[in-house]
Amino acid sequence: MYKMIVSDLDESLLNDAGQVSERDRATILRLQAQQVKFVPNTGRGFASVQALLKTIGTYQQPDQYVISYNGGVVVANQANQILRHHYLPFAVADQLYRMALAEPDLGIHLYTVHHVYVRNLDANEVSYIKSRGVDVLPLTGADLSAFAKRPIVKIIMKNLDPEKLAAFRARAERQVAEPLTVTYSSNRYVEFNPANVNKGSATLELGQALGIKPEEIIALGDNDNDFSMIQAAGCGVAVQNAVPHIKEAANLILTANNNQDPITEIYQRLFQ
Known part of the structure; x- marks a missing residue:
């Protein structure tokens, strides 16, 4: 049983207009109702995803999280509390x-x-x-x-x-x-x-802190900076528009690209 989804944002969860689709928003809310955590795992800073967190219902909520800066910072959404950080010299x-x-x-x-x-x-x-x-x-x-x-x-x-x-x-x-x-x-x-800071290591750090095993994690991505989390998660998922080596590393390649409700396809294929 999967307990957490970590998702890249740009060109993965978000469509070309930079938005999460209404179908995927509804699916994310359904997953949360089933006690499945949905954690953005992005190269962006956590400040820039606050509007998205409002859309998916995790803004300022307890026991909800964001992994940002390619794993450089792990943040608890409530009060934007930094739990882990790794800085460049x-x-x-x-x-x-x-x-x-x-x-x-x-x-x-x-x-x-x-x-x-x-x-x-x-x-x-x-x-x-x-x-x-x-x-x-x-x-x-x-x-x-x-x-x-x-x-x-x-x-x-x-x-x-x-x-x-x-x-x-x-x-x-x-x-x-x-x-x-x-x-x-x-x-x-x-x-x-x-060195050694990436989306995959941060995914495992957060999972360990929450008592979630690697095999209970799904990771969705499309590009090179997603490779580590695709490998680290129990089920690495590539959108159809992913670069070739991400597709090669993934356990599941979606028929959907980032404009075609990828989270909904994950739900249909892995949760139903």
Whole structure:
């Protein structure tokens, strides 16, 4: 019997307009009535998913949770209490930032615990962020000295050319001495988290805290940063629009893509 679903948001649970469908909203409420926890597991910060939590009925509710920043922070929804956190060393974040500044075709997103700071965004990225309802602040300066005393959860770079992202990743892994967890997401980002911090490890941490075994967990995802939770969960599920290696790792590949009520298909196939 499955007791928890952890779900990626963008291009997985959410449709192309950045919304959860009405059918899936109703299905999530039905699952909760059957004592199945529904936990967003996202690369976003928890502040940006509060509207979604209202939609699915877990906003400010006790014993409800969000995994954010690719596992960097686990939050209890009631009072947004941080239960677990894993921060990037400042020197590492600063080095990655300065490396990205040398390449003006890379957009930069810097995530602190409560805010997202951005730099070098083109019109496409501005539109994408707006569709996801994420509030951002400008990022300036030749380095991150202004953030030296503030926890940094992750830093990501954006370009729609996967080869450019791969080239930057390769340079970062050569030049940064500190081990890192590096993933891709949304077919536009390369993301840098601390070593061994990922959606899968955070899923297992939360499950253990709640007395839920790995085999009692379903994980839904579509892209590279979802791979660890697809592997960690008892049932890893890929939406139809998932990248090939996520489909290869999944126990179940949905016929639905992210625009076709994926949670409802999970419910029909695994709970009925």
